Amino acid sequence: MGQTITEKIFAAHLRDTPSPGNMVLDIDVIMCHEITTPIAIMDLVEKGMDRVCDPNRIKAVIDHVTPPKDAKTAMQAKIMREWARRHNIKDFFDIGRNGVCHALFPEKGFIRPGNTVIMGDSHTCTHGAFGAFAAGVGTTDLEVGILKGVCAFRTPRSLKVEVSGTMPKGVYAKDIILNIIKQLTVNGGTDKVIEFTGPVVEQMDMASRMTLCNMAVEAGATSGVCMPDLVTAQYLWPFIKDEYDSPESAAKDYRRWHSDPDAVYERVLELDVSRLEPQVTYGYKPDNVKDIGEMAGTPVDQVYIGSCTNGRIEDLRVAAAMTSGKKIADSVRAILVPATPAVYSQALDEGLIKIFMDSGYCVLNPTCGACLGMSSGVLADGDVCASTTNRNFSGRMGKGGMVHLMSPASAAAAAITGVITDPRSYLP
Amino acid sequence: MKEFGGPAAFIDRSDINTDEIIPARYLTEISKAALKPHLLEDLHLEGGFDPQSEEIQNARVLVTRSNFGCGSSREHAVWVLEVNGINVVIAESFARIFRQNMFNCGILAVELAKHDLDRLFKLQGKVHVAVDLDAEQLIASSDNGSSLTCPFSLNPFDKQLIAAGGWLAYADAKY
Numbered sequence: 001m002g003q004t005i006t007e008k009i010f011a012a013h014l015r016d017t018p019s020p021g022n023m024v025l026d027i028d029v030i031m032c033h034e035i036t037t038p039i040a041i042m043d044l045v046e047k048g049m050d051r052v053c054d055p056n057r058i059k060a061v062i063d064h065v066t067p068p069k070d071a072k073t074a075m076q077a078k079i080m081r082e083w084a085r086r087h088n089i090k091d092f093f094d095i096g097r098n099g100v101c102h103a104l105f106p107e108k109g110f111i112r113p114g115n116t117v118i119m120g121d122s123h124t125c126t127h128g129a130f131g132a133f134a135a136g137v138g139t140t141d142l143e144v145g146i147l148k149g150v151c152a153f154r155t156p157r158s159l160k161v162e163v164s165g166t167m168p169k170g171v172y173a174k175d176i177i178l179n180i181i182k183q184l185t186v187n188g189g190t191d192k193v194i195e196f197t198g199p200v201v202e203q204m205d206m207a208s209r210m211t212l213c214n215m216a217v218e219a220g221a222t223s224g225v226c227m228p229d230l231v232t233a234q235y236l237w238p239f240i241k242d243e244y245d246s247p248e249s250a251a252k253d254y255r256r257w258h259s260d261p262d263a264v265y266e267r268v269l270e271l272d273v274s275r276l277e278p279q280v281t282y283g284y285k286p287d288n289v290k291d292i293g294e295m296a297g298t299p300v301d302q303v304y305i306g307s308c309t310n311g312r313i314e315d316l317r318v319a320a321a322m323t324s325g326k327k328i329a330d331s332v333r334a335i336l337v338p339a340t341p342a343v344y345s346q347a348l349d350e351g352l353i354k355i356f357m358d359s360g361y362c363v364l365n366p367t368c369g370a371c372l373g374m375s376s377g378v379l380a381d382g383d384v385c386a387s388t389t390n391r392n393f394s395g396r397m398g399k400g401g402m403v404h405l406m407s408p409a410s411a412a413a414a415a416i417t418g419v420i421t422d423p424r425s426y427l428p
Numbered sequence: 429m430k431e432f433g434g435p436a437a438f439i440d441r442s443d444i445n446t447d448e449i450i451p452a453r454y455l456t457e458i459s460k461a462a463l464k465p466h467l468l469e470d471l472h473l474e475g476g477f478d479p480q481s482e483e484i485q486n487a488r489v490l491v492t493r494s495n496f497g498c499g500s501s502r503e504h505a506v507w508v509l510e511v512n513g514i515n516v517v518i519a520e521s522f523a524r525i526f527r528q529n530m531f532n533c534g535i536l537a538v539e540l541a542k543h544d545l546d547r548l549f550k551l552q553g554k555v556h557v558a559v560d561l562d563a564e565q566l567i568a569s570s571d572n573g574s575s576l577t578c579p580f581s582l583n584p585f586d587k588q589l590i591a592a593g594g595w596l597a598y599a600d601a602k603y
């Protein structure tokens with residue numbers, strides 16, 4: 001019987017089978033941020049277990065609230081900083097070099113096909129875009145990961161989504177994943193890995209694949225994954241050029257991770273995107289998804305472009321092309337948050353930041369900020385936000401606020417008009 | 429082994445997410461105890477919800493619907509239950525990370541078949557739940573005299589985690 005990519009990665013990392021159906025895996029990359037890690041560190045210190053399995057496998061960043069907004073967040077950062085120093089964790093990213101974890105770590109080449117990755121963050125599934133098994137975990141799992149380099153999972157079942165057709169103008173990876181979540185519902189993926197395949201995914205760049213995998217958890221999935229190929233190898237090339245002769249040879253080697261043709265899936269979902277409309281969420285669950293036309297005209301108070309879902313340079317380019325030469329609506333506050341310093345710097349070089357600023361955007365430093373309602377653009381009670389983030393839970397961006405999730409193109413259109421708008425009318 | 433059970437509180441809604449169990453604004457805390465006053469602070473139910481109600485404050489067991497604990501991976505959502513004395517959550521299903529966090533902390537996430545859960549929700553009066561881990565069943569009794577017994581199954585590994593007092597103790601001893 002054939003194996004899925006996830007089964008292959010599990011088999012290659014299996015440390016123990018404590019009971020049938022439960023597997024303890026060796027973890028290649030343990031990622032940490034300052035919201036869930038300090039409490040793990042404090043607990044380990046208190047228990048006299050302040051050790052790390054291997055400082056090279058640990059990657060750490062201060063990204064959620066940075067620079068700190070108050071004494072408490074400053075203390076969280078300080079605990080991380082001192083811990084990283086104490087344990088000689090070289091891949092630690094502090095103010096000036098820090099960015100949103102799921103955008104920053106891929107940029108640094110930390111994730112490779114076939115890797116196992118954990119982080120105390122539910123959107124860790126983003127890294128599945130590289131053909132890795134990447135899962136969000138809680139603090140205790142993170143503690144054990146830091147200490148022992150292992151993590152336990154139930155044997156994964158897989159669900160395949162085959163995306164075919166021609167991407168219509170104005171439709172992006174974000175619209176595809178919102179539509180998939182609508183079909184799967186918020187728990188349709190529970191205890192499963194979603195494999196994104198098909199010609200449309202094969203043609204996608206890494207940024208789009210990350211957008212897809214990023215939201216797998218919104219369907220309840222353990223992770224999302226894409227087959228590693230030449231696109232993956234080209235993205236990783238600066239980091240792997242000592243290991244392979246060419247990106248082509250790397251891509252050929254990565255084929256060993258690909259799911260076998262006779263692998264078994266719990267469910268196969270086929271999506272032809274040719275007729276897909278831009279999508280938008282309503283209400284407080286990420287599977288509350290409609291075609292944007294059905295929501296058009298809904299007033300918004302704030303527009304937020306950023307996050308681990310859609311804060312990459314590709315996203316900024318789309319939004320900037322639509323914004324160029326236009327002013328944002330008087331009734332709107334627009335906030336742009338490039339996801340990493342490299343994205344910010346590239347956007348400056350390309351003149352995108354000026355386009356946004358001339359149009360009336362506030363441009364922030366890379367951070368999670370308002371995505372989780374902790375800083376930098378928190379909503380007031382009754383505020384409505386058009387957002388490129390991944391969660392529309394009640395209170396997510398501020399108590400009493402309403403979040404409509406959408407693509408960067410749709411968010412940029414909303415900034416111009418002040419209401420939810422079909423982006424196709426504004427595309428250059 | 430630790431005893432599981434006690435007075436139950438009922439929350440009749442599916443897809444309760446961890447932002448509702450403990451909002452992000454409290455994630456700057458670095459001690460579990462500091463979370464205590466904020467249990468279910470942002471939960472909205474049609475017909476209203478009061479996290480300060482006697483039923484919630486006295487609860488040792490939470491009974492809810494499906495996909496409990498979805499969303500953010502924050503273990504704070506388990507700790508806020510723990511520091512409020514809740515040691516069992518009963519639901520039709522859980523989000524994976526939340527369920528794992530429960531067992532990792534050595535406390536119990538019990539999945540019940542939908543018809544059993546429906547029967548549990550129909551019990552009137554004040555309900556007390558006793559969990560028999562060995563027999564893998566729970567007995568819910570109401571102060572009006574009615575009671576019912578529901579079987580559940582526990583993954584052997586999750587049982588080992590409970591016996592060890594959580595994943596950290598288990599992993600430290602074994603790996």
Ligand code: SF4
Pocket residue numbers: 064100101102121123307308309367368371372389390
């Ligand atoms: S950008 Fe938002 S979803 Fe992504 S890691 Fe930060 S808080 Fe989480």
